[in-house]
Amino acid sequence: MKKSTKILLSEKEMPRQWYNIFADMPNKPLPPLNPVTREPIGPEALAAVFPMELIRQEVATERYIDIPEEVLNLYKIYRPSPMYRAINLEKALGTKSKIYYKYEGGNYSGSHKANTAIAQAYYNKQEGIKRMTTETGAGQWGSAMSFACHHFGLELLVFMVKVSYHQKPGRRILMNSYGAKVVPSPSTMTASGRKVLESDPESPGSLGIAISEAMEIAAQDPYTKYSLGSVLNHVSLHQTIIGQEALLQMEKAGDYPDVVIGCFGGGSNFSGISFPFIRENIVNGRKTRCVTVEPSSCPKLTKGKFMYDFGDSAGLTPLLPMYTLGHNFVPEKIHAGGLRYHGAGVLVSQLLKDGFVDAKAKMQRECFEAGVFFAKNEGILPAPESNYAIAAALDEARKADIEGVSRTILFNLSGHGHMDISAYEKYFDNNLPDHEMTQEEVDKCVAAIEI
Ligand SMILES: *Cc1c(COP(=O)(O)O)cnc(C)c1O
Numbered sequence: 001m002k003k004s005t006k007i008l009l010s011e012k013e014m015p016r017q018w019y020n021i022f023a024d025m026p027n028k029p030l031p032p033l034n035p036v037t038r039e040p041i042g043p044e045a046l047a048a049v050f051p052m053e054l055i056r057q058e059v060a061t062e063r064y065i066d067i068p069e070e071v072l073n074l075y076k077i078y079r080p081s082p083m084y085r086a087i088n089l090e091k092a093l094g095t096k097s098k099i100y101y102k103y104e105g106g107n108y109s110g111s112h113k114a115n116t117a118i119a120q121a122y123y124n125k126q127e128g129i130k131r132m133t134t135e136t137g138a139g140q141w142g143s144a145m146s147f148a149c150h151h152f153g154l155e156l157l158v159f160m161v162k163v164s165y166h167q168k169p170g171r172r173i174l175m176n177s178y179g180a181k182v183v184p185s186p187s188t189m190t191a192s193g194r195k196v197l198e199s200d201p202e203s204p205g206s207l208g209i210a211i212s213e214a215m216e217i218a219a220q221d222p223y224t225k226y227s228l229g230s231v232l233n234h235v236s237l238h239q240t241i242i243g244q245e246a247l248l249q250m251e252k253a254g255d256y257p258d259v260v261i262g263c264f265g266g267g268s269n270f271s272g273i274s275f276p277f278i279r280e281n282i283v284n285g286r287k288t289r290c291v292t293v294e295p296s297s298c299p300k301l302t303k304g305k306f307m308y309d310f311g312d313s314a315g316l317t318p319l320l321p322m323y324t325l326g327h328n329f330v331p332e333k334i335h336a337g338g339l340r341y342h343g344a345g346v347l348v349s350q351l352l353k354d355g356f357v358d359a360k361a362k363m364q365r366e367c368f369e370a371g372v373f374f375a376k377n378e379g380i381l382p383a384p385e386s387n388y389a390i391a392a393a394l395d396e397a398r399k400a401d402i403e404g405v406s407r408t409i410l411f412n413l414s415g416h417g418h419m420d421i422s423a424y425e426k427y428f429d430n431n432l433p434d435h436e437m438t439q440e441e442v443d444k445c446v447a448a449i450e451i
Pocket residue numbers: 110111112113140141229230231263264265266267268269270338339383385386414415416
């Protein structure tokens with residue numbers, strides 16, 4: 001029988017609800033705290049920067065949440081997204097294992113981030129908001145929001161991490177094309193930005209700093225709200241369409257994954273692909289191993305500490321219980337810009353603590369090597385972030401071969417790398433240094449913020 005390499009769902013089969021893993025978690029996450037009183041905060045504390053429906057989703061306890069019709073209509077332009085069996089990659093590896101990937105790069109933003117950008121812009125529009133602010137690292141989130149905001153008639157101001165602003169002019173121009181205004185962060189537009197520039201005029205910026213700037217602007221005007229592209233519960237929720245489709249596609253393929261892999265920045269694409277499979281583990285006794293892969297230079301899950309910390313560097317967010325490197329951490333300038341964040345989503349953090357998630361860290365050169373190997377065999381040049389998931393998938397296949405078993409491996413190909421050509425150029429020029437943060441360095445960073 002000829003094996004099909006492309007597993008598709010029809011529009012009719014696309015899930016109509018997002019999955020909220022909170023409902024199935026044996027240990028619920030700790031509540032967010034007010035940083036001053038250290039008392040649990042209520043949803044109203046977030047109302048200055050987020051619309052009410054997203055705040056409701058942030059603390060929702062129901063298992064499934066309906067996807068609004070207007071959001072489904074935009075999803076249908078590029079969803080259901082394809083799943084592929086990587087036959088040629090398997091052959092080139094000579095593995096007995098089966099490798100599948102879910103491809104989230106086939107939309108206007110080139111990454112999974114469109115899945116939540118569309119939902120967030122929609123809910124803000126519904127509540128009468130006129131203008132949005134956000135941060136972006138590598139530029140994927142900014143591009144995702146730019147189109148979504150334009151579609152729903154909202155203005156957008158993007159604070160782009162300075163190092164990426166200069167490394168990736170292509171992303172900035174893409175955002176401009178969709179009508180967004182883009183400012184390099186740290187900037188002089190905000191008090192948080194000016195404070196960083198005073199102490200370090202050459203600061204490369206970080207996601208934490210850019211978040212502070214975007215939140216500061218949003219908090220000053222009732223018609224301006226802020227949006228975050230990762231980390232928060234409602235963002236992970238919107239991404240679960242990925243894993244729910246993958247469950248159906250695996251069923252179509254007559255297979256089921258032993259391992260599910262996602263790269264890890266703040267946790268949204270990993271949550272998206274894995275939460276529906278973790279539910280199968282919790283509720284139906286399945287035994288899928290769910291693996292996150294982060295850069296060795298930003299190892300919050302593998303070396304960070306589980307504690308209350310801020311989501312941004314200026315301390316404007318509530319305190320969140322998560323694995324963190326400390327909110328003042330400024331990562332090395334690795335090229336997987338989307339993975340340079342100090343913390344991790346609250347839901348994933350609790351799931352890791354409870355043993356439902358397995359965390360790995362990798363150096364960037366090995367990941368680029370894996371990405372180029374993948375491109376040669378499957379034809380898609382991956383986003384530098386996605387290369388971390390690919391490298392881990394190759395590890396799993398090799399490990400299975402050494403053990404003499406065949407495993408079914410599924411990873412999320414979170415985006416394509418067409419806007420990241422300069423990072424590949426550096427890789428080919430042998431100009432991509434490896435960097436690993438030691439446990440001692442991590443402990444020092446974390447100790448600096450412990451109160
Ligand atoms: C933003 C991004 C990531 C990392 O963010 P998560 O929230 O951890 O998913 C990974 N891959 C791509 C392509 C991205 O754009």
